[in-house]
Amino acid sequence: MELKTTNTEQQILDAAEKLFIEKGYTGTRTTEIAKAANVNHAMLHYYFRTKENLFNKIFEKKTTMLLSLFSVAFDEKYTFFEKIKRIIEVHFDFLTQNPKLPLFILREVVSDKEKKDFILTKILPVGKTVYDKIDKGIQEEMKKGTIKPVKAQDIILNMASLNVFAFIAAQAIFDIEDGVPNESLNNFLRERKENNINLIIDSLKI
Numbered sequence: 001m002e003l004k005t006t007n008t009e010q011q012i013l014d015a016a017e018k019l020f021i022e023k024g025y026t027g028t029r030t031t032e033i034a035k036a037a038n039v040n041h042a043m044l045h046y047y048f049r050t051k052e053n054l055f056n057k058i059f060e061k062k063t064t065m066l067l068s069l070f071s072v073a074f075d076e077k078y079t080f081f082e083k084i085k086r087i088i089e090v091h092f093d094f095l096t097q098n099p100k101l102p103l104f105i106l107r108e109v110v111s112d113k114e115k116k117d118f119i120l121t122k123i124l125p126v127g128k129t130v131y132d133k134i135d136k137g138i139q140e141e142m143k144k145g146t147i148k149p150v151k152a153q154d155i156i157l158n159m160a161s162l163n164v165f166a167f168i169a170a171q172a173i174f175d176i177e178d179g180v181p182n183e184s185l186n187n188f189l190r191e192r193k194e195n196n197i198n199l200i201i202d203s204l205k206i
Contacts, residue, residue, distance in 0.1 A: 008037075008039060008043065015033050015036035016055070018036070019032055020058065020108070022100075025112075060123065063123050063126070066090075067130050069090045070090060070091075071129065073086035074130070074134060080137055080146070081204075083137060084201055085201065088196055089193065091159060095163055099167050103168060134156065138155070147206065150204060155204075158199075159196070162196040166189065166192040167189075170188060173188070174188070
């Protein structure tokens with residue numbers, strides 16, 4: 001019974017995520033989500049109660065997944081520059097798996113006060129652990145004199161800006177369809193990832 005519950009819940013989450021990204025939060029009805037998930041509306045209400053709860057669950061899951069990948073990337077066994085490279089790669093690869101997510105976040109989250117409040121109360125506290133790891137590594141390297149003076153938030157913002165814009169540009173230039181191979185798009189993203197890594201690391205080197 002537990003396996004069935006988990007599968008049903010995941011079906012709903014998968015269907016909702018796809019529809020939210022395609023049609024936006026406002027443009028998506030819970031009846032559409034239930035139909036796409038192959039469950040009845042009562043079942044959707046049983047698991048998530050409201051559309052807002054469903055949206056928050058998806059957003060929290062995606063963000064927590066990314067932050068956990070960041071944490072692993074900043075493992076002590078890597079050198080500082082290897083850690084920075086891995087964090088950029090992890091973020092870029094995550095966006096590669098979710099190419100429509102940046103525009104979706106800009107459209108649905110940034111412009112909505114309630115969703116921004118959700119980020120401040122639920123997501124930022126989780127991200128602080130990762131931020132502290134990055135900041136600690138930066139402080140240690142600055143003491144050694146191996147990097148230029150820099151703030152952790154500047155590195156994070158530079159990475160986010162460069163990586164996210166690559167996918168916003170890709171949506172404007174290429175046809176992005178889920179599961180449809182696109183060699184030109186893949187080449188573009190591969191070059192952007194390498195370029196972003198080099199730009200950020202070179203900006204830190206003395």
